[in-house]
Amino acid sequence: MYKLNNVSKKYSQSRREVQALDGVSLEIPAGQMVAIQGPTGGGKSTLLQMLGALDRPTSGTVTMGEQEISKVKDVKLAEIRAKDVGFVFQSFNLIPTLTAQENVETALEPLHLPAAERRERARAALESVSLSDRADHRPSELSGGQQQRVAIARALVTNPKVLLADEPTGNLDEDTRDEIMDLLEGLWRDQGLTLIIVTHDSAVAARAQRRLVIRAGQVKDAA
Amino acid sequence: MFFTYLRRELSGRRKQTAIIATGMAIAIALVIIVNSVAAGVKVAQASVLESVYGVGTDISVTETPVPPAAGAKLPGRFDFGAGDGTTAAGSTTVSQSRLTAGPGSQTMDATNVKTIAGVSDVKAVAGTLVLNNVTFSGQVPDKAQRQAAAPNDSNGPPTGGADGAGGSSFNIQSFSVMGIDPSATAVGPLSAVALNTGRGLSASDIGQPNAVLDSTYATTATLAVGGTIDIGGTAFTIVGTVDSTSGDSGTASNVYIPLDLAQSISSNAGQISNVYVQADSASNITAIQTAIQAALPATTVSTQADLAASVSGSLATASSMLESLGLWLSIAVLIAAFLTAILFTVSGVTRRTREFGTLKAIGWSNKRIVGQVAGESVVQGLIGGAFGIVLGIVGVVIINVIAPTLSGSASSRGLAAAGGAMRSAGGNGGGFGNGVGFGGGGGFGGAGRGLSQAASVVTLSAPLTMSIIFIAVGLAVVGGLLAGAIGGWRAARLSPAEALRSVN
Numbered sequence: 001m002y003k004l005n006n007v008s009k010k011y012s013q014s015r016r017e018v019q020a021l022d023g024v025s026l027e028i029p030a031g032q033m034v035a036i037q038g039p040t041g042g043g044k045s046t047l048l049q050m051l052g053a054l055d056r057p058t059s060g061t062v063t064m065g066e067q068e069i070s071k072v073k074d075v076k077l078a079e080i081r082a083k084d085v086g087f088v089f090q091s092f093n094l095i096p097t098l099t100a101q102e103n104v105e106t107a108l109e110p111l112h113l114p115a116a117e118r119r120e121r122a123r124a125a126l127e128s129v130s131l132s133d134r135a136d137h138r139p140s141e142l143s144g145g146q147q148q149r150v151a152i153a154r155a156l157v158t159n160p161k162v163l164l165a166d167e168p169t170g171n172l173d174e175d176t177r178d179e180i181m182d183l184l185e186g187l188w189r190d191q192g193l194t195l196i197i198v199t200h201d202s203a204v205a206a207r208a209q210r211r212l213v214i215r216a217g218q219v220k221d222a223a
Numbered sequence: 224m225f226f227t228y229l230r231r232e233l234s235g236r237r238k239q240t241a242i243i244a245t246g247m248a249i250a251i252a253l254v255i256i257v258n259s260v261a262a263g264v265k266v267a268q269a270s271v272l273e274s275v276y277g278v279g280t281d282i283s284v285t286e287t288p289v290p291p292a293a294g295a296k297l298p299g300r301f302d303f304g305a306g307d308g309t310t311a312a313g314s315t316t317v318s319q320s321r322l323t324a325g326p327g328s329q330t331m332d333a334t335n336v337k338t339i340a341g342v343s344d345v346k347a348v349a350g351t352l353v354l355n356n357v358t359f360s361g362q363v364p365d366k367a368q369r370q371a372a373a374p375n376d377s378n379g380p381p382t383g384g385a386d387g388a389g390g391s392s393f394n395i396q397s398f399s400v401m402g403i404d405p406s407a408t409a410v411g412p413l414s415a416v417a418l419n420t421g422r423g424l425s426a427s428d429i430g431q432p433n434a435v436l437d438s439t440y441a442t443t444a445t446l447a448v449g450g451t452i453d454i455g456g457t458a459f460t461i462v463g464t465v466d467s468t469s470g471d472s473g474t475a476s477n478v479y480i481p482l483d484l485a486q487s488i489s490s491n492a493g494q495i496s497n498v499y500v501q502a503d504s505a506s507n508i509t510a511i512q513t514a515i516q517a518a519l520p521a522t523t524v525s526t527q528a529d530l531a532a533s534v535s536g537s538l539a540t541a542s543s544m545l546e547s548l549g550l551w552l553s554i555a556v557l558i559a560a561f562l563t564a565i566l567f568t569v570s571g572v573t574r575r576t577r578e579f580g581t582l583k584a585i586g587w588s589n590k591r592i593v594g595q596v597a598g599e600s601v602v603q604g605l606i607g608g609a610f611g612i613v614l615g616i617v618g619v620v621i622i623n624v625i626a627p628t629l630s631g632s633a634s635s636r637g638l639a640a641a642g643g644a645m646r647s648a649g650g651n652g653g654g655f656g657n658g659v660g661f662g663g664g665g666g667f668g669g670a671g672r673g674l675s676q677a678a679s680v681v682t683l684s685a686p687l688t689m690s691i692i693f694i695a696v697g698l699a700v701v702g703g704l705l706a707g708a709i710g711g712w713r714a715a716r717l718s719p720a721e722a723l724r725s726v727n
Contacts (some may be wrong), residue, residue, distance in 0.1 A: 045723075047606065054584055055720035075588060082586020089723070093581040095228075097235030102227060109224045111587040118224070 001030035001162065001194045002051055007060035007070075008217075009046055020046035022217035028210075030161070032197040033188050035208035036219075042216045044198045045166055051196060052085050052164045052195045053077045054182060065161070082110035086155030090167035092147040094139040100126060100150045101135040120143045120145065124157075125157035128148070129183060145176035149183065163188070169204055181207055229598050233606075239571060240603050242268040243564045247607025247702055249612055250553070251695045255615025257553045259685035259686050262624060266681055267629055269527070280410055281508050282500040284339060284515060286331035301359045301706055310365050313465050318360035322400060322455025324353070333486075339392055339465065342514045349411035350495035352402035352485045353476070356454050359491035361393025366391040397439060401476035402453055402485020402495075405429055410534035411499040412475035413465070421448035421463030434459035438466050440477040454480060454489040559606070560704045568600050568710030580722025590716040596714050597707030604703025605696075614697050622685045624667045628681050 009021040020043045028034055028051075036140070038044050048064050053069045054077075062070040069080060073212040081087075086107075094103045104122035126132050129149040139147050140219065148168060155163055169177035181204055188195040197204060205211050211222035233240050301319050309318035324330055336350040400703045403413060405424035413423065419438040434452055441447060451458045459480060468476045486492050500515070502508045507527055516524045572579070579592055 049720045078586050078588045081584060093577060095578055097231040105224060107584065107585045110588065176688045
């Protein structure tokens with residue numbers, strides 16, 4: 001699914017240059033469930049952004065399937081994100097003024113589907129995360145776990161090849177964490193996704209097929 | 224999705240929407256009111272000008288005044304010889320009527336009318352001769368009696384004259400007269416009058432001593448259709464009276480007579496004072512003005528726009544205020560409203576960094592996000608525009624209900640010559656006490672300065688036209704687009720990775 005070849009990423013932060021990734025070479029086969037762990041500031045989120053076509057490396061190449069995403073234009077990157085990648089964030093990142101149904105529909109907007117099809121697919125996605133009865137609720141009217149379910153529905157409604165989750169259980173209690181992980185794991189199994197999860201939580205990482213550890217911008221497979 | 228998202232954002236961020244819309248509404252209401260009042264003032268100015276220049280006159284041509292030649296006879300001067308007047312009971316009664324060009328006026332060759340008619344794009348031309356009729360009449364003591372008494376001063380007190388004791392009294396009556404071409408009244412002063420009684424002048428009146436009177440003057444001078452009026456010593460039959468079609472203003476002159484008779488009686492053969500020109504299209508006015516000025520370099524060629532500057536009084540003050548205070552206030556409030564909209568939109572984009580970063584992460588293009596931000600701003604602008612239009616209409620209605628009155632009078636170099644109906648035309652009386660006598664002939668100078676401006680009291684109405692509404696809507700859209708474009712540009716510049724990094 002992914003092939004990273006000597007990927008480095010530097011960026012400036014408060015007049016200081018930060019080496020987020022330092023010559024990372026990595027392959028992730030399609031359909032694998034991968035957990036990425038590491039200390040804060042180690043480069044986990046940066047690596048996830050490279051995989052999610054949100055950013056380009058300073059040097060090196062990132063290939064997703066047959067597409068070298070490190071060299072394509074912004075418009076193409078947006079198209080890749082719309083069709084092939086689903087994101088789940090720690091803070092859910094739902095749009096506060098939209099209902100759960102409408103939040104899920106936002107992911108279908110770039111696909112230019114007819115409104116009826118868009119509504120139907122969003123409804124089905126909410127049903128798949130057991131939130132059909134909360135379709136008309138706004139994020140502020142939902143619990144943290146329910147919000148994350150909406151975010152997962154939004155990420156999966158486009159039938160992506162990859163689901164990237166950045167600390168998906170970071171803001172949840174243990175019970176809800178397990179609930180969400182059960183959901184993600186089930187979807188990964190049922191839909192044949194490549195699931196990549198950035199997490200601090202060893203319990204979450206333990207459920208992955210493969211564990212990567214990133215430290216000072218360098219990635220290693222955990223023993 | 225676009226409209227759902229837009230509706231949710233606007234209703235979800237009511238405070239921001241209300242502030243932007245309120246600012247826009249105030250600015251647009253002010254623009255509507257200032258524009259409507261400005262249009263009303265222009266209509267009022269045109270009304271004042273029409274009373275003098277007539278409806279449809281685009282250009283007025285006058286001869287540039289030159290100082291009179293040394294020793295030239297003043298237009299209001301009356302000379303009486305020793306044998307003038309009729310003597311009875313120790314008093315001599317004298318009367319003399321003179322029709323002359325008014326003070327400040329300058330005549331020009333009537334062939335200028337043909338020259339101007341030959342200028343391309345000129346639709347209609349009319350020449351007029353503006354005159355002032357002054358009648359001096361009075362009684363003085365019999366001169367022969369005084370001379371007989373002179374060798375011996377002990378012949379007792381003087382006798383004769385207006386008071387029987389050697390005194391004198393006199394009256395000066397004056398009114399404005401305009402010589403017009405009865406066959407060309409489509410343009411010029413008579414185009415702005417309505418018949419009150421009798422009939423107007425027509426081609427058949429050329430060479431005939433027929434006169435049409437301003438109805439107000441006719442009333443004050445107790446003259447009526449069928450009667451006669453003495454003009455320069457010739458009796459004219461009054462065939463009609465006219466009113467101004469411009470509200471309270473008088474017509475351009477007290478009396479209208481055929482141009483040929485006006486020229487011959489006033490000893491201005493082949494002369495005119497003003498030429499009124501109508502262009503075939505408003506877009507040709509400037510070109511015609513230039514062409515006339517080139518063909519007749521000694522003349523002053525004024526357009527309606529030039530003439531508007533000649534309107535004085537509170538109307539001029541209102542116009543000046545609108546041009547300075549009103550215009551700049553509108554611009555200042557508009558800029559403030561636009562800046563408020565821009566600042567709030569940019570601030571909103573900054574607050575929504577996470578939102579836009581997320582949308583970019585799930586595949587929204589920059590174009591789609593810019594469109595969303597711009598759409599929200601335009602709708603906020605339009606909401607403000609709609610309230611602004613309502614507020615503006617309320618303001619205009621209030622002005623129209625109050626209906627303030629403005630006074631205006633038209634005067635300029637050309638206009639002074641053109642004159643105007645003398646609202647207070649009448650006579651001036653005077654007298655000398657006993658002991659004042661005449662020698663072999665005397666004179667009075669300066670009489671007949673009765674030619675006045677056309678003064679009007681105009682009710683200001685602020686017209687509300689569709690063009691003003693379109694301007695308001697256009698401004699609302701422009702304000703919204705401007706804020707949306709700047710806010711959208713900010714949103715487009717957000718890197719999705721940085722946007723997410725800043726919040727995660």
